[in-house]
Amino acid sequence: MTISNRLSKVALLLGALAMTLSSRLADAKNNSSRVSVDKACFRKGETIDVYFEDILEKEFGLAIYSTSAVSDFDNLPGFSSGDLTAWVFSCGEHLTCDEWPSKGKVQFSTEELNPDEYVVVVSGDRADLAAQATTNSFAVDFTCEPISDRVELAASQWQPAGFRDQRSPCPFINTLANHGIINRNGTFIDLFDMAARLEAVYNVDRAFLHHGPVQLAIDCNQTYEDKNGITRLDLERLFDDRCEEHEASMVRADSFHGFESSKLVDDSLLNRLMRKNPTSKVLTREDVMDFQSERIMESRISNPETVFRPFDIENMGAQGIFLFLLSSDPTLETVEKEILYFFLLMEKLPDGFVPGSLRDTPFNFLDPTDFTQPRFMESMGNVESMMHISIKDSGGHKSVYDGRPHH
Numbered sequence: 001m002t003i004s005n006r007l008s009k010v011a012l013l014l015g016a017l018a019m020t021l022s023s024r025l026a027d028a029k030n031n032s033s034r035v036s037v038d039k040a041c042f043r044k045g046e047t048i049d050v051y052f053e054d055i056l057e058k059e060f061g062l063a064i065y066s067t068s069a070v071s072d073f074d075n076l077p078g079f080s081s082g083d084l085t086a087w088v089f090s091c092g093e094h095l096t097c098d099e100w101p102s103k104g105k106v107q108f109s110t111e112e113l114n115p116d117e118y119v120v121v122v123s124g125d126r127a128d129l130a131a132q133a134t135t136n137s138f139a140v141d142f143t144c145e146p147i148s149d150r151v152e153l154a155a156s157q158w159q160p161a162g163f164r165d166q167r168s169p170c171p172f173i174n175t176l177a178n179h180g181i182i183n184r185n186g187t188f189i190d191l192f193d194m195a196a197r198l199e200a201v202y203n204v205d206r207a208f209l210h211h212g213p214v215q216l217a218i219d220c221n222q223t224y225e226d227k228n229g230i231t232r233l234d235l236e237r238l239f240d241d242r243c244e245e246h247e248a249s250m251v252r253a254d255s256f257h258g259f260e261s262s263k264l265v266d267d268s269l270l271n272r273l274m275r276k277n278p279t280s281k282v283l284t285r286e287d288v289m290d291f292q293s294e295r296i297m298e299s300r301i302s303n304p305e306t307v308f309r310p311f312d313i314e315n316m317g318a319q320g321i322f323l324f325l326l327s328s329d330p331t332l333e334t335v336e337k338e339i340l341y342f343f344l345l346m347e348k349l350p351d352g353f354v355p356g357s358l359r360d361t362p363f364n365f366l367d368p369t370d371f372t373q374p375r376f377m378e379s380m381g382n383v384e385s386m387m388h389i390s391i392k393d394s395g396g397h398k399s400v401y402d403g404r405p406h407h
Helices: 003-017 147-154 171-178 191-202 206-219 235-239 267-275 285-302 310-326 337-346 372-388
Strands: 034-037 041-043 047-053 061-066 084-089 104-109 116-122 138-141 223-225 231-233 282-284 334-336
Touching: 034 116, 047 061, 047 116, 084 104, 171 191, 171 235, 171 337, 191 206, 191 231, 191 310, 206 310, 231 235, 267 285, 267 337, 282 285, 282 337, 285 310, 285 372, 310 334, 310 337, 310 372, 334 337
Parallel strands: 041 138
Antiparallel strands: 034 047, 047 104, 061 084, 061 116, 116 138, 223 231, 282 334
């Protein structure tokens, strides 16, 4: 029996079950519901194992959608849309369940799925069309190609974060979530898989990421293990300023001036960055280092809580280099202002962006044979010097900017 035939038999049932957003889901921003698949690509004929846990509601289902069919996880396409590819209740049945487990596993066949990118969604209470949780996007194909090929498909599938979605201080990670390259809701993310996808998209070696931000997130207890021993991350944990997050972000105000506003891009800061080198359409490495120097000094002057830790030097030094991974310049000396502006503002890959186009091998800032290594050292040196220089000796780096957010 085909999926469409099975669906037609229960369409009336699910139509009756579909409800408006329940009061419990209205507060789902803080829920811990999780759903995951154990592979990034499934070959035709394979079975998709879907694991779920900590589901808050009863009478919920799990459904597969093509990622291109879902533009809003708070308002999923209904049965009549034809976009629901496959579904099952949490007990594994299609009509009803005697019990509604909050934790378990269901399976889907790939036989009737066309080659495409998909996501599994946990519905709300009584088949409510506001998702409780979603998986990372995954592929179904006849031959599973490398991550980089799937990334190119996802590049056109951008959507901004919904109000329940979690995001981090890092625009590079947030962009992956906005494109569905990692879990769009920003939770239950496989940490090491995320590093692999950062490498695939931005061409930065995962070994560097493992040494730096990945290990730091683990050391700071910002991660957790699922029942299969996979290290997971919820993106908002990265806003913890006791660890990975730091003051003097290039485009966000310090949390001292308002924690919630510090999560947003500050228009004033972004526009100031773009005004560097005003007669040029590009920013140079010197422009970025100079702006980073200004931001560090501004934070020291306007924020009495500013403290820089040793690991901030490496983090901020890397951030000064990361911006150039978006460039069309293979020397990483310049980055186009227009590309950078919209990337930082919207957290969206540039139009026509091709992963890995700058060179065949990923950049490793710690590799002495990689031309980026001395630049990384220079960037870190610039950051460290501005952390320790006397404020009265800072000269031109003392700005009129007061450190408060402007939107």
